[in-house]
Amino acid sequence: METETRRLVALLKLILAVLDISRKEVARRMKMNPSYLGKVLSGVSRPRLDHVIGICLAIDLEPAEFFHLAYPQRSQPGSHVLKQIRELFGGPYPPPEPEAPDGAIAEEQTSRSAPPVSPPPSSPLFRLTSTQ
Helix, strand or coil: CCHHHHHHHHHHHHHHHHHCCCHHHHHHHHCCCHHHHHHHHHCCCCCCHHHHHHHHHHCCCCHHHHHHHHCCCCCCCCCHHHHHHHHHHCCCCCCCCCCCHHHCCCHHHHCCCCCCCCCCCCCHHHHHHHCC
16 A cells, blocks of 8 residues: 555544544444455555545545645645646636635535536636536
8 A cells, every 4th residue: 555545544543543433333324344444444455535535424524624634735835737737727726615704604615515616717627627
């Protein structure tokens, strides 16, 4: 297993320990075989991205929150690829959620099934995604 994958699995295990949630309980919530989840968390089997997301959702942790814990905002400017992608998107992608008035949570932020965000019309990606 790659170093980065091991690091993410270790973070998942740490979060489960801090929250005092057993692997068996997570597997039950995910409707997954506890033995398989044990293999994933012990490094015997490689975790799939949908399993990482499923574990997050099973413990009421938004996947974005998990990845923010794993990859906190960096002070470094980022790679040249990141810069190119940001230029293509015309800014951060997806764009930040608008804040609701009076500190209320926007309705879109409370739904996990929000529609995907399209690139801005000024972006070259808009032409690519709007024709598909």
